[in-house]
Amino acid sequence: MIKVENLSFSFPQKELYKDISFTLEEAQHCAFIGTSGSGKSTLIDILMDPERYLFEGKLEIDPTCKIGYVSQFSQLDSTKETTVFEYIGEEFIKLQNEITSICNEMETSSDIEPLIEKYQFALDAFDAMGGDHFESNINKKLNLANLLKLKDVRVSDLSGGEFKLIQVMKEMLHSPDLMIMDEPDVFLDFENLNALKKLINTHKGILLVVTHNRYLLNHCFNKIIHLENTEIQEFDGRYIEYNFSLLQTKMELQEIAVAEAEEIERYDNIIDNLRAIATINSDASRGRALKARVRFQERLEARRIKAPFVDIKQPNIRFGIENEIEDSMVVKVNNYSVAFDELLLENVSFEIKSTDKVAIIGPNGTGKTTLLRDIFNNNHESIDINDDVKMAYLSQNQGEVLKDSNTILEEFIDAGFKTYDEVRAYISNYGFEGEIVNQKIESLSGGEKNILQLAKVSASHANVLLLDEPTSHLDTYTQIALEKAIEDYKGAILMISHDFYSVVNGMDYVLIIDNKTMRKMTMKKFKKMIYASHFDKDYLEAEQNKKAVEMKIELALKDTNFEYAKVLVDELEKLIELL
Missing domain, CATH: 3.40.50.300 (P-loop containing nucleotide triphosphate hydrolases)
Incomplete structure (x- = not known):
């Protein structure tokens, strides 16, 4: 042990x-x-x-x-x-x-x-x-x-x-x-x-x-x-x-917090009334009653339960666009090939439209990253980029986008922010607050570096995002926040990913590497393919149902509708048994 x-x-x-x-x-x-x-x-x-x-x-x-x-x-x-x-x-x-x-x-x-x-x-x-x-x-x-x-x-x-x-x-x-x-x-x-x-x-x-x-x-x-x-x-x-246990605890704590808030508000009103009376009547007993009520209120405040594991702050990832492109081609690849010691990709052709969200899927070492980098650099004769496209790139090689010797503040000044205060206000949405903003990027964890990359991508207001393994090193809370940002984004995304959930939850279709070239695959067919090797039948559908019920519970808790939340929790428990 x-x-x-x-x-x-x-x-x-x-x-x-x-x-x-x-x-x-x-x-x-x-x-x-x-x-x-x-x-x-x-x-x-x-x-x-x-x-x-x-x-x-x-x-x-x-x-x-x-x-x-x-x-x-x-x-x-x-x-x-x-x-x-x-x-x-x-x-x-x-x-x-x-x-x-x-x-x-x-x-x-x-x-x-x-x-x-x-x-x-x-x-x-x-x-x-x-x-x-x-x-x-x-x-x-x-x-x-x-x-x-x-x-x-x-x-x-x-x-x-x-x-x-x-x-x-x-x-x-x-x-x-x-x-x-x-x-x-x-x-x-x-x-x-x-x-x-x-x-x-x-x-x-x-x-x-x-x-x-x-x-x-x-x-x-x-x-x-x-x-x-x-x-x-x-x-x-x-x-x-x-996770189910955390959700139950969150609901219990919120129910207690609402009851306590109501009790504190009631005592606030009593204290206000006592203070009003005390200004008119200086009776010592009324003063003592006021002090006792104030002390009781302080004890109620102190009883509030702190739960660092229950309500973890997600980064506020938002991918906005300055210049939306009408429904048209933004990236066209025609007969693209790449080789190093051996031929990796040959005769690859595809088009990405302005609102397409597409995952590139294939084994390690098959040229996916090289293709994405060539699209970003736009220096290959087989690649055509729409003139109105503004691209942002997230690299799995973090040093390609982030400068290790920069502090976090310096990195965003280099990215076009005008003042340190402007940077601080912006990156606080991504969980970077206090002294950490003065740290060198080389001292950050892999996850923190990827969150910084996401913050830079967001700040670019690009209309085409090229994301190479964006979920790597990210904690699950940030992965879920990223999925939501991808879902809400109005532009085009070309993403390399080996994360089932990100692909299934956020992409319209996949480009799958097959025999050194690429073919388009519908999401339905992709799910069927990965079920054969990785999941029990209907696993991802059950996962989606679970996610939908969890969202309903979140909304019920926001409305402090605890009775309905409890009914939903029972429903969620049955779904978890299936998983």
């Missing part, structure tokens, strides 16, 4: 945790969630290397606890000629070669005693690692992830998504007591995401996974740890049940 008690930690410009406590126990698969910049990755760093951090509190991890770790920023070493099998089994193969070398040495050595001792030590270490079965275990994991075909492929030839899965397998092969993964799902295509789900669900040890991916959250975890506003909350159960 891993135990954290009363942990507090802060940076000079920001307090991250205040007296947080949680436990991780055997067989728990735990999703670690929280809004961008809340300190999830830092907490993982503390668990990995507590000696490096000056934190207050108690951290109990058995010294013999073996920790496996997969970083969100893993880099491929293109200089290595190692095959996938050799990379995953690196430590096993190294020890196996050492044992073979000792055996060879023993055949010719006259002093065999120290070699026997060395041989036995290496053999014990190999057995402790489960070395006898490492080859079959690698094959099983590759097969589980549908990547057995890559066994003899060089690691340097893998896509980023494939390499991420190979890393996960390598760490899992050592059977760690605690396996930590920091956003292992970022940029994974549909097939690789499904493979990651299988690897997570078959892992036997304790898992702590930072993720905002709704597919994984709904299908992989039996415990939730939620970090928000320096506090932490534990929940034993599925993510969908956790």
